[in-house]
Amino acid sequence: MCGICGKWSLQGVDQELLSEMAGAIRHRGPDDEGFYINGNIGLANRRLSILDLHTGKQPISNEDSTVWVVFNGEIYNHRSLRDDLLRSGHQFKTQTDTEVIVHLYEEEGERLVEKLSGMFAFALWDEKRQRLLLARDRLGQKPLYTAEGPHFFSFASEVKSLLKDPDVRPRLNPRAMHNYISLRCIPGTETLFEGIKKVPAGHTLLLENGRPALRKYWELRYTQKLKLSERETIEQLKRLLIETVRSHMISDVPLGAFLSGGIDSSAIASIMAFISDRPIKTFSIGVDEQDFNELPYARLVAKRWRTEHHEMVVKPNLIEVLPEMIYHLDEPSDPFAFGVYSVAKITRPHVKVVLGGDGGDEMFAGYDRYLGNKIIAYYCLIPRFLRKTVFKQIINHFPDSYSYNSLAQKLRWLDAMSEKQAGARYAESLSFLRFGHEAKRELYTDELWREVGGADSTECLTQFMECDNARDLVDRMLYTDVMTRLPEHLLMIVDRMTMAHSIEGRSPYLDERVAEFAASIPANLKLKGGKLKYILKAVARDFLPPELLRRRKQGFSFPLAYWFRNELKQLTEEILLSSSMIDRGYFKRGASARMLEEHVGGRIDHNYRIWVLLNLELWHRMFIEGEKIERVQELVAERAPVAA
Structure with missing residues (x-):
């Protein structure tokens, strides 16, 4: 496991800049660092030594030093690939899985990724052809981000590394934020930073003549089924x-x-x-x-x-x-x-x-929502006028217990989702506890709503629910999650x-x-x-x-609903009501105050929404406003409860 970064630039690559970019992700590889700089290209690596502890230093090249790679991840079939490459006449200098990549590239070119079994993100420079190849593993276990301009193209394992480049400025991407507060993730290539993108899972990116081109090399299909008992x-x-x-x-x-x-x-x-x-x-x-x-x-x-x-x-x-x-x-x-x-x-x-x-x-x-979406179909057999009158009154009488997946939450979810159809139902179900489209209308200022309110975040998911990769409802939900939330x-x-x-x-x-x-x-x-x-x-x-x-499913979870009413009440109130997101004109102050009041008063469990806003606020202060992490840590520590 490692951290990688680099830059292609018409103006050449500076060693000091590359060192700063690598230093920002030192935690990903505290054991070693390495650099390759040649004219317009610079590659850097921070290494966490797992295999071949002594001779596996990166970047690694082929025999004549015309192909160089920096790599993050593990190739689980590297030994069999290595044997095949040795039989083909390639010479190895190390025992690492990283070196397999450069030699496999010589044999297969861009399609080498199709032979790799593992988790990976890598950047490979072909000196002869003057091109840069980036790749991310099939399901997205390893990250890879990019930024580009008229004269440069940068990449890194983490955004913070890109932000060390003066050509990359931290600016909020309102479209991505719009999706994040609904879906808890940002599908597609965008990030919360304007101008910084992700290489999608299962894709390669080839940079030639300063122009990047994405290619999908793998995706799951659920249509061919086993014929076994x-x-x-x-x-x-x-x-x-x-x-x-x-x-x-x-x-x-x-x-x-x-x-x-x-x-x-x-x-x-x-x-x-x-x-x-x-x-x-x-x-x-x-x-x-x-x-x-x-x-x-x-x-x-x-x-x-x-x-x-x-x-x-x-x-x-x-x-x-x-x-x-x-x-x-x-x-x-x-x-x-x-x-x-x-x-x-x-x-x-x-x-x-x-x-x-x-x-x-x-x-x-394994998620409750998979079963829940099947149950909704049966609930919808009840005439709508009964669901919206008698049944809704019964559901509203269930108080929030503030426990994990409470009965009140499940019943309200069931009632709300019964109003949706097909793919839109599953997409909407994922934003129910956070900010749905109407909830965002209440939260946003008029200016922000005019900018992003025309886009319904659930459409990011509906496109996968309605594709032809899967037929059964369960498989379509699984495919949607694999392409987005996973x-x-x-x-x-x-x-x-x-x-x-x-x-x-x-x-x-x-x-x-x-x-x-x-x-x-x-x-x-x-x-x-x-x-x-x-x-x-x-x-x-x-x-x-x-x-x-x-036992019933639970997963890693914490009693935030309890904590926001008690131990963390002061912290959330002070931070959210003095929000930089409010001062910048994104959110209405009254909307946050009303949400906190309803949660603390025990009327509505808003813990998921409060968590999103609290974290978004701290992120905005650190990455957009430029506050030092030490200052934000002090802000939180001053208001956090003292351990018993």
Whole structure:
């Protein structure tokens, strides 16, 4: 795992600038740094040494130094590729997976990515052809950002590296913000920074003569289904997961597993323990509030497999690390990021590489919303006038309990989504707890609404719900998530929060072989008879305690709804009511005040919306207003509750 950056410029590339860009992502690779500068091109790398610890310094070239690469990630099939390349006459100087890329490029050109199995983002310079090739792995596990102008093109693993370039100015992108506060992610190529873009998952970008061109080289299709019995499907999936986990355990440094207590991470940790000839290291976090605490389930798995287990209880004052998390994310944080950041922190003193359960829900249908969208179809059989009168009155009598996925939230979601149709229903369901289109109308000033209000954020998702890659409703929801929320939300957070502590996170469920096999499984084996993730749980029965298989899904979560009414009440009120977003003319002051009043008063649970606005405000101060992170940390620390 590493951090990469670089620049192509008609004016030449400055060594000092490249050093500053690399220094901004030092946390991604604290072990070493390397540079290649030649005329109009400069490549830089910060290395976290995982394979070939002593001779794997980057950038790495081919035999005659005409092809150079900087690389972030892991290529799990690099040994077999290396053998093929040796037979073809190529000469290797190292044992790293990185060197495979330059020689494979000589054989395959831009299509080399189609032979790579792994997680990766790389930049390759072809000196003879004077062209720059960027690539991002199939599902977007590794990030890659770009900025361009009339005379330059820059790239980096993180936006903060690009912002070291004086040609790149930090400006808010209102269109991206409009989508973010609804969807919790920014689909497509845009970012919260005007002029800074993402290389999409499953794409290459080729820069020739100063002109960049994107090419899609992979995407999932759900239309070709297995013709196996249920038992045969379970056995094939089990063998594939064991094989995949084994390949992900290749490392020259110690590795471990995140263990949340849920099905996904518990299954991965259990398979690791099953494979390993020594106790594996596992890492978990929890909270004091028992309806959010998953530690008891993590301990069941750790006890069953006799792992070397480490855990920590997170306190409400963890809010003090928000500025640091936002700094590493380059965008507003998310409650999920709390969990990954915290567990990565206790992991770093013990291992450099950690496997997790990321992607299990998106591959095998684990989210409540997948089942919820199927239930809505039955609810809509009730005449609308009854739903909007009698049933709505009953639903409105359920008070918010401020607990995770409360009954009141679910019933209101069900009622609201029954008004939508087809793809729009699923897209709308993802923004229900945050800012839907009408909620944004209440939040925005008239000026901002005129600029962005004409765009409905849910259309970013509807295009995938209505494409021909999948037919069944469940598969269409899965495909939509794989194309949007998975790479631009979940995987972005996992990458940044592990890299903040210089840890390489690996996700076996996101191996392309597992993803393609999961897409070929009939939808009724993923969501069967109201049972989410049915097929994965069937495999997990051989590895997990029965108590864990019977429990309801929770995932990394925190009692923010409670905290915003109590321990974090003062902080949120003071920061949101003195918001720079309000002063800049984006949001109405009264809208924020009303939201806080309703939440604290116990009338409506707004914790998701408050979280979005709080994080967006801190992000804006740090990245757009230019406040130092130390000042923002002081601001939060002064108002955060003191740990008990």
